[in-house]
Amino acid sequence: xxxxxxxxxxxxxxxxxxxxxxxxxxxxxxxxxxxxxxxxxxxxxxxxxxxxxxxxxxxxxxxxxxxxxxxxxxxxxxxxxxxxxxxxxxxxxxxxxxxxxxxxxxxxxxxxxxxxxxxxxxxxxxxxxxxxxxxxxxxxxxxxxxxx
Amino acid sequence: xxxxxxxxxxxxxxxxxxxxxxxxxxxxxxxxxxxxxxxxxxxxxxxxxxxxxxxxxxxxxxxxxxxxxxxxxxxxxxxxxxxxxxxxxxxxxxxxxxxxxxxxxxxxxxxxxxxxxxxxxxxxxxxxxxxxxxxxxxxxxxxxxxxxxxxxxxxxxxxxxxxxxxxxxxxxxxxxxxxxxxxxxxxxxxxxxxxxxxxxxxxxxxxxxxxxxxxxxxxxxxxxxxxxxxxxxxxxxxxxxxxxxxxxxxxxxxxxxxxxxxxxxxxxxxxxxxxxxxxxxxxxxxxxxxxxxxxxxxxxxxxxxxxxxxxxxxxxxxxxxxxxxxxxxxxxxxxxxxxxxxxxxxxxxxxxxxxxxxxxxxxxxxxxxxxxxxxxxxxxxxxxxxxxxxxxx
Ligand SMILES: [Zn+2]
Numbered sequence: 001x002x003x004x005x006x007x008x009x010x011x012x013x014x015x016x017x018x019x020x021x022x023x024x025x026x027x028x029x030x031x032x033x034x035x036x037x038x039x040x041x042x043x044x045x046x047x048x049x050x051x052x053x054x055x056x057x058x059x060x061x062x063x064x065x066x067x068x069x070x071x072x073x074x075x076x077x078x079x080x081x082x083x084x085x086x087x088x089x090x091x092x093x094x095x096x097x098x099x100x101x102x103x104x105x106x107x108x109x110x111x112x113x114x115x116x117x118x119x120x121x122x123x124x125x126x127x128x129x130x131x132x133x134x135x136x137x138x139x140x141x142x143x144x145x146x147x148x
Numbered sequence: 149x150x151x152x153x154x155x156x157x158x159x160x161x162x163x164x165x166x167x168x169x170x171x172x173x174x175x176x177x178x179x180x181x182x183x184x185x186x187x188x189x190x191x192x193x194x195x196x197x198x199x200x201x202x203x204x205x206x207x208x209x210x211x212x213x214x215x216x217x218x219x220x221x222x223x224x225x226x227x228x229x230x231x232x233x234x235x236x237x238x239x240x241x242x243x244x245x246x247x248x249x250x251x252x253x254x255x256x257x258x259x260x261x262x263x264x265x266x267x268x269x270x271x272x273x274x275x276x277x278x279x280x281x282x283x284x285x286x287x288x289x290x291x292x293x294x295x296x297x298x299x300x301x302x303x304x305x306x307x308x309x310x311x312x313x314x315x316x317x318x319x320x321x322x323x324x325x326x327x328x329x330x331x332x333x334x335x336x337x338x339x340x341x342x343x344x345x346x347x348x349x350x351x352x353x354x355x356x357x358x359x360x361x362x363x364x365x366x367x368x369x370x371x372x373x374x375x376x377x378x379x380x381x382x383x384x385x386x387x388x389x390x391x392x393x394x395x396x397x398x399x400x401x402x403x404x405x406x407x408x409x410x411x412x413x414x415x416x417x418x419x420x421x422x423x424x425x426x427x428x429x430x431x432x433x434x435x436x437x438x439x440x441x442x443x444x445x446x447x448x449x450x451x452x453x454x455x456x457x458x459x460x461x462x463x464x465x466x467x468x469x470x471x472x473x474x475x476x477x478x479x480x481x482x483x484x485x486x487x488x489x490x491x492x493x494x495x496x497x498x499x500x501x502x503x504x505x506x507x508x509x510x511x512x513x514x515x516x517x518x519x520x521x522x523x524x525x526x527x528x529x530x531x532x533x534x535x536x537x538x539x540x541x
Contacts, residue, residue, distance in 0.1 A: 015284055015285060016274055016280075016281065016284050016285060019281070019285065039406075040404075041404075042403060042404035043274065043278065043281065043403075045275055046278050048393075049393075050393050050394075051393055070300075070407070071296045071297070071299045071300050071303075071398075072296070072299060073292055073295035073296055073299060073347045073348050073349075073350075074345075074347065074348040075287065075289075075292055075346075075347045075348075076344065076345045076346055076347065076348070077346060078287075079283070079287035079288065079289055080268050080289065081268065081283075082268065082269055082272070082280075082283050082284055083283055083284065083287045085287075092287065094286065094287065094288060094292050094296070094347075096296050096398055096405070098407045099407070102406065102407045102408055103404055103405075103406065103407055104398065104404060104405045104406070104407050105403060105404050106282070106286055106288065106296070106398060106402075106403045106404070107285070107286050107403070108286060108287060119299070119300075119303045141284075141285040141286070142285070
């Protein structure tokens with residue numbers, strides 16, 4: 001991975017590692033692609049090869065920062081622990097975003113107007129601060145928002 | 149392979165029983181099954197038992213714990229887990245053991261109790277257990293997955309909120325008349341449409357609860373036992389399927405899915421049902437009643453298509469036509485479904501088989517499907533688990 005890709009950002013810590021990075025083009029989901037069977041994995045450590053694939057050419061990649069909304073829901077009850085956020089987000093959006101690489105990724109949708117969500121909308125990957133840790137860092141996850 | 153019959157079955161009613169333990173519930177159902185089959189415990193030659201994931205050490209060895217109640221006999225006891233298709237695995241193993249001639253009579257046990265409160269993550273290491281991610285990073289309880297698929301149906305086929313509510317209305321009429329059901333209230337369309345939204349478009353009464361319960365079948369190829377049994381039911385096929393590469397379903401525990409489909413949606417259930425049709429030499433057109441896994445109203449609609457009872461996108465029209473009702477072309481969930489029972493992970497697959505058998509044995513009372521000769525029980529477990537059982541008389 002090149003120098004301008006950051007695993008952490010000043011003051012921000014991913015709640016779990018190896019899932020996304022910050023780049024000059026915004027937040028990008030980490031993935032791995034098998035060049036033998038042309039399959040993308042997420043998380044990158046969860047292989048899902050095509051049957052018969054020789055499994056010899058898997059490399060880590062970053063997904064495009066932008067995709068389209070393939071499906072969504074609006075969740076009206078807070079998810080039970082271990083999910084944790086201090087933000088008053090209920091009801092909150094969850095989306096399935098289709099990336100140009102040919103993989104859909106699920107995640108929170110940070111959007112003030114949930115009623116305007118529609119399949120097909122252009123989306124971008126962002127980060128979302130779930131809560132602050134004792135040292136004052138933002139503990140973050142990936143999320144999506146509609147490109148206006 | 150020999151002809152194999154269900155010669156007896158037993159249920160512990162579904163509900164919440166905090167005062168009982170799972171062994172007690174299981175024993176009630178085993179007693180009923182033994183009595184129904186006219187078989188003594190010492191005649192059981194193999195025990196195939198579904199495990200309970202919330203039952204600790206005892207739950208993981210449920211077969212041994214239940215065996216000890218009736219007296220340990222030294223027979224093989226196998227404990228198995230396949231998520232909500234756990235009971236399918238137990239029945240399939242019991243069937244194979246009997247059909248192959250290893251033993252003549254076997255029992256399949258399904259018993260479960262759900263924990264207090266919400267189901268949630270079972271570990272905290274995402275590299276060992278990918279399921280951790282959805283809880284820590286995305287706030288996605290199970291119904292969210294169903295809602296994401298349901299939304300696609302609304303978009304692709306024009307299914308409506310009324311269709312989802314109609315499923316609950318229909319199933320609640322059956323549940324009200326099933327003595328073993330947990331929920332007996334008859335709902336109106338208005339009541340369902342005004343119940344709280346949980347994850348849009350799925351409302352509270354369109355999503356099943358979690359319950360405790362136990363279900364047992366006794367399976368035999370012993371001619372004398374079959375002859376002595378009250379209306380034995382033949383197992384025409386009992387199969388299992390896993391998912392197929394390229395399945396576009398956003399599957400519970402995953403946070404990704406292929407954007408381009410190379411396999412059917414719910415491919416594990418497609419696979420299990422097609423194996424069963426081939427093995428039984430029967431198809432959807434031959435089936436009089438179907439118990440499908442209605443974890444939500446979305447499942448009810450989707451499974452009619454997945455299992456080939458109508459074409460893609462046609463399920464809502466089939467529902468609206470009344471052909472999925474008890475006197476329709478295919479009676480769907482005349483038990484009242486998970487909608488009226490709630491799901492009890494390790495027990496529900498066997499419970500579905502018992503409900504189908506009860507119909508074929510003419511024991512369904514006011515819910516009886518007339519002239520029912522062929523019935524099917526279809527299960528769906530997370531992470532690519534499914535089982536199909538076809539029974540005939
Ligand atoms: Zn590959």
